Amino acid sequence: EEFLGMFETILTHAARELGRPLRDPRFAANAITFFPTMIALRRWSLKARDRQSELNEWLVDFLVRGLGFD
Numbered sequence: 001e002e003f004l005g006m007f008e009t010i011l012t013h014a015a016r017e018l019g020r021p022l023r024d025p026r027f028a029a030n031a032i033t034f035f036p037t038m039i040a041l042r043r044w045s046l047k048a049r050d051r052q053s054e055l056n057e058w059l060v061d062f063l064v065r066g067l068g069f070d
Contacts, residue, residue, distance in 0.1 A: 004029045020068050028067055035063065
């Protein structure tokens with residue numbers, strides 16, 4: 001909970017500085033901290049299709065757009 005709270009605070013501050021609304025900071029904190037585990041858990045499936053750097057870039061882009069920070 002403390003870890004999620006830290007990310008929630010960071011996201012709330014970032015949204016305020018960017019002048020962008022963040023609909024649900026708690027959900028966003030959960031997504032940012034747990035969504036990346038998909039790559040680790042599904043590496044066997046994703047490995048043949050993309051290199052690690054491409055996966056990381058795609059994941060960051062996906063999360064940034066999903067949060068409305070693009």
